Amino acid sequence: MKVRNLRRAVCAAAAAALLVAGAAPAGHAADGPVLRELAAAKGVYYGTAVTASKLSGAYASLAGGQFGSITPGNEMKWGSVEPARGSYDWSGADAVVDFAEAHGQQVRGHTLVWHSQLPGWVSGGSWTADALRTVMTGHIATEAGRYQGRIDHWDVVNEPFDEDGTRRPSVFQTVIGDGYIEDALRAARAADPAAKLYLNDYNIEGVNAKSDAMYELVKSLKARGVPLDGVGLQAHLIVGQVPATLRANLQRFADLGVDVAITELDIRMPLPATDAKLAQQKADYKAVTQACLAVARCAGVTVWGFTDADSWIPDVFPGQGAATPYDEGLRPKPAYFGIAEALGWSGGTGPVTGCAVTYTVQNQWSTGFTAQVTVRNTGSATIPGWRLGWSWPSSGQRVTQAWNATVTQSGTAVTAANASYNGTIAPGSAVGFGVNGTWSGSNPAPAGFTLNGAACSA
Template sequence: MRTSRTSLGKRLSALCTGAAAVAALLAAGTTAHAADTPLRDLAAAKGKVIGTAVTGSKLTGTYGDIAGGQFNSLTPGNAMKWGSVEPTRGSFDWSEADQIVAFAQAHNQQVRGHTLVWHSQNPSWLTNGTWTQAQLSSLLQDHITTEVTRYKGKLAAWDVVNEPFNEDGTYRSTLWYDGLGADYIAQALTWAHAADPSAKLYINDYNVEGVNAKSTALYNLVKSLKARGVPIDGVGLQAHLILGQVPGTLQQNIQRFADLGVDVAVTELDIRMQLPADSTKLAQQAADYKAVFDACVAVTRCAGVTVWGFTDSDSWIPDVFPGYGAATPYDENYAPKPAYSAIATALGGTSTPPPTGACAATYSVTSQWNTGFTGQWNTGFTGQVTIACSGAALSSWKVNWTYGAGQRITQAWNATCTQTGAGVSCSNASYNGTVPSGGSVTFGFNASWSGSNPAPTVSLG
């Protein structure tokens, strides 16, 4: 389990400099590139869950449309962790968690609770405290009971215990293991079950996707818990993978856990690559995503797969692994990658890869009102964006870009433009939303600048 980024972070495509035109061959809208059948419907037909981790504040616009339309399960990336819900002892903040649950209910989605017991992202009052064993046990029980009870009947599953093992299969030294012993796991599961008997309870860990010392330790723990009658319903394989390194024993490993009588879920899938991305890497990534989904589809008790953020703009990878990224099925502009098509295929659907250059948006600084004078002066400039299509057509359009030097839109024509901070979004007017194949539409604007005026990368979305 890893944190989700709250900023766009590092762009895969560098911003262009100077006043030259830039073209971005990007999505003409989500549905233009998606499979005819949403991923969630393909997964449901296979009896599987397809989920994504989400950031609650982003569940609007295109991000919300994709999260709600393509996935049948949501996992709060950070909103249900102890440090988020009880940053000060006895003072709770459920706002983002509640927002995600409400969004899921409105979109007929499951919610996977994440996570109740972890060694990381705990509040400082807890980690800096000095507790007796009895006090620590009481704190943990109260936390689990409070949170699980709040969402009783609303969540399909909980990652109850997260990352309990070292790579060699020994127990990780944590506040919980050091203070309560290995049986904190059984206690946590028992308390969670008492608070919501209908929720599926999981132990979740990373680097346990293939058969190895760590996954074998998890296997032996689950076997022992089952023998003791401790409520354990499943294991979560996080699957934070590296390009080209899907374990060859993945399906075998899923099957051996299933044979213990528990469900298995791939809970946090992403597949990172060294940047920059290119067509060869993206093709390998697609094959890797398909291999993971194929393994899950092949095992009846594999409940499904959750990706750890569906878009690169919401991925934790670049912040934690410098030089790596592009780990999710959608790029930062919400355009599906080849991985999206591979997922659809693994789930029994068909998906045509996005047509290259179907529609392009070109940004430029123009000659001022066609008078022959330059379109840039000491405090301002006139710009325009042209949207052109070839082999595709649009019935409406929206163009987005982010200014890198403090430029501000002051006036626009032939489009409705809004600017929030550095971000600009312009949508068609009532009379020019249609762009036929072979056709184009242009809109213009005035803006202010100071110091420099680099041209941004624009996207259709």
């Protein structure tokens, strides 16, 4: 796999107020783990789909800083680039590719041949097989040729199968027949020889009729020497429903001699989001990422939009949403930390030989409070990074804001991890951070704390 030089595009703001779940306020970078760096250390990429028109401000900072690969959500689809025959609009696609190159990111080209978002002159035309084949391969030559050498992966054919494993009756399948996929792959190889060529589909994450059909197609294409480098599993999933056969399915495709990738990951839930749903979503994102890491030929994972403000789910699945790692305010959710943990991040990991924690409620009112937490190293060894954990005695207590730490909460369990500028605690020294929160019923102090897994005096 080709991994370009990575350059972190986000500058952490020292002493910035960090919101619950480790977020900085909108417009600032989250002072937490950087997914692209963690993924690169594992030999994979972690990417996101983006909307070109939003690539500015905080959205651009997160897209460029957190992710090592970019997919244009809509800007490379046929209907976007050639809405009228011979009339091209490359502005959106150019903007995404330029952005990726400016931020040292890979680009997944999406998509050259798809049954949906076709211009009407293609989907509604009266074609012979030869005429449509010429139009299709000409489109591939034009688009892939325009970006030759700048695209790492092309989704050459997208969603060729129905749920029962039969071929989807797209205009290409209906007019050209089964051979259109081979024609498309050969045209893409001629237009952009260095790019990896993928087939991409949804609901093929587990072993089922649809994934079996894709498996047989890949096996047939490889046996006949058709240029095919990878299979993309979209992974538009539902909370609590990650297929048990995901890893085995990735591996069986890899065993055919192709790369695999999770290409459009989101994990939706019935709204409203709750602590329990968000905790399950975190576990699901972690599980999908771990499945990829467990397969040597898994190139990486792409989330289909990184923020709920830019997700397609609510429009297509009414009453469902909250499917991405960041909320609508660009605040990272537990899912973001689940991804980071799967990639090897553990927050504070330094040895602790002694610690003491002081928790002081500085201000309290009818529904809320402000507390200051001080962590002191009472041991003999320097702590190079810290992660403080506690549980609220009351289920009505919840952190709503924090500063000088990255804070997450699941149920009554709370974790606070150091910021980039206060991670080291020398023997005899202390660091502090503050939280705002809400409470109902009662607001007692935590009974105990752990620092990097070691119990502290309180």
